[in-house]
Amino acid sequence: MLNISYLSLGSNIGDREAHLVEAIESLKVLGNVASVSSFYETEPVDFTDQALFLNCAVALKTELSPWDLMAGVLHIERRLGRERIQKKGPRTIDIDILLYGDKVVDLPALTVPHPAMAQRRFVLEPLAEIAPDAQHPVLRKTIVQMLKELPAGQNVWKFCKTQPRSRRRES
Secondary structure, eight states: EEEEEEEEEEEESSSSHHHHHHHHHHHHSSSSSEEEEOOOOEOOSSSSSSSOOEEEEEEEEOOOOOOHHHHHHHHHHTTTTTTOTTOOOOOOEEEEEEEETTOOOOOOOEEESSTTTGOOHHHHHHHHOTTTTOBTTTOOHHHOOOOOOOSSSSSEEEOOTSSOOTTOOOO
């Protein structure tokens, strides 16, 4: 059975754009990449003493179960050099499963919908671009509703390669 899953991708080490592009290409072995948002430059959250991130959202149509999708995502992260040295620290690639259809999964190794997505502008802004009416199955709110409810802060800028952000911190 074909399911639509929404993923959040981020990178803040090395060639961030190339890492995102390679990760998106790699996702094609897990399903059909139905849409990809613009890339957004974002400030780090939680652990803030690190380089700015480049983030995007992807809609993936897949026949994989949530657990098999998670295994595939972790394999892609490892292949692209992801090392889990510091929680919330710098990374070549980070791929999170945000939503998987209307399924709710609450296990130690996998929680869907992503538990922090409703508080993260760097997740909701790109996701609203490709799936504004997608609904969080627990909160029963659309992506646009959750985005509008966020407090000010968590700066997010549409990425423009030719005009680098003046606040950019290099890794």
